[in-house]
Amino acid sequence: MCMEASRSPVSPVCRNAVPPYGHLIVHERWRGSALVGGFKGGVKAMFEEQLGPVDVQFSSAASLLYVSESDLVAGNGYKRKLVKFRNSKAGLQGIVVVEKTLLSSQYFPAVQKFVVFQLGLTLLPVSGQTEASRLITQLAHEMSKETRQNPFVRKSTLRLSDPLVLALMLKIPGVGRAKALTLVQSFPSIHQLSHASVQELRPIVGLTTAQNIRAFFTQS
Numbered sequence: 001m002c003m004e005a006s007r008s009p010v011s012p013v014c015r016n017a018v019p020p021y022g023h024l025i026v027h028e029r030w031r032g033s034a035l036v037g038g039f040k041g042g043v044k045a046m047f048e049e050q051l052g053p054v055d056v057q058f059s060s061a062a063s064l065l066y067v068s069e070s071d072l073v074a075g076n077g078y079k080r081k082l083v084k085f086r087n088s089k090a091g092l093q094g095i096v097v098v099e100k101t102l103l104s105s106q107y108f109p110a111v112q113k114f115v116v117f118q119l120g121l122t123l124l125p126v127s128g129q130t131e132a133s134r135l136i137t138q139l140a141h142e143m144s145k146e147t148r149q150n151p152f153v154r155k156s157t158l159r160l161s162d163p164l165v166l167a168l169m170l171k172i173p174g175v176g177r178a179k180a181l182t183l184v185q186s187f188p189s190i191h192q193l194s195h196a197s198v199q200e201l202r203p204i205v206g207l208t209t210a211q212n213i214r215a216f217f218t219q220s
Contacts, residue, residue, distance in 0.1 A: 018059055019046055024140055025057035035066070038133025043140045053085040056136060058143055062093040066132065069099040072107040079114060086119045093122070095139070097132050100125040116217065122190045124168055139167055165190060172216045174209040193217075 019025045026045040030036050036045045051057060056064040065085040071078040086094060096115045100108050108125065115123040126132040168190060169180035182204055187193040194217040201210035 019057065024136070025051065027051045027055050030055060034129040035133050035136075038130050038137075040134075040137050041141060043137050052088050053081055054088065058140060062095065062139075062143060064095040064097060064136065064139075067096060067098045067111065069101050069104040069128075072099070072104040072111060078111065082115060082119060082121075086121060094119075095122045095124065097124050097126055097135065099128060099132075101127060112217070116190060116194050120191055122165075122168060125171060135167065142166070165193065169193070172209075172213055174212045175205070179205050179209065 022042050023044050023046050024039075025048050026036055028047045028049045030045075031047050039045060048057075053065060054063045055066045058064070063085075065082065067078050067082070071081070082096065085096070098104075098108065098111055098115070112123055112125075115121050124135060126135060165184050165188065166177075166180050169175050169183055170177065175183070183193070183201075186204060187196055193213070196213070198207070198210045198214055201213055204210075205213070
């Protein structure tokens with residue numbers, strides 16, 4: 001399946017891989033896992049070994065890396081994995097899904113700052129593979145919907161990032177879909193949203209939600 005290898009020193013990645021409608025390209029290591037087993041709504045997995053650090057390839061424009069509880073507890077090795085992912089995605093929208101559990105929550109602020117502020121990637125916390133599976137299904141449907149509505153969506157980074165930004169916003173306490181849709185008009189990227197001040201956010205969502213957004217990006 002993977003016909004083009006990366007010219008960079010990192011592991012090869014299917015940069016131009018475009019799965020058929022309703023499918024995702026998933027790294028072989030996830031075969032038989034709860035992550036893949038929970039795909040619903042017509043989303044199916046196509047397994048591939050040559051994805052490098054990438055765990056899930058949505059399209060030629062978006063990919064995902066999964067950081068587990070054990071990755072975080074084991075030490076800083078996950079950072080090398082994240083850097084390889086950032087370097088290998090070659091212009092793709094990079095999504096990092098992190099397990100935030102009772103055991104790993106103490107490590108979450110550090111990985112959150114590293115992923116969002118230093119690497120500039122999208123971070124989505126989940127409780128485990130089951131929730132991650134639902135989230136991946138949601139993102140797959142959002143991206144498929146955008147592609148069907150706009151055949152030129154691949155040419156627009158802003159349009160491609162909207163589903164990712166929306167998915168992250170819906171994780172923030174007090175932010176429902178209506179507020180998220182309003183926010184994305186002013187802050188269309190994760191970088192912009194994570195750096196927005198309470199003063200900038202307040203006129204859009206109110207003081208309490210503005211404070212929740214800031215706390216989400218700066219605290220555990």
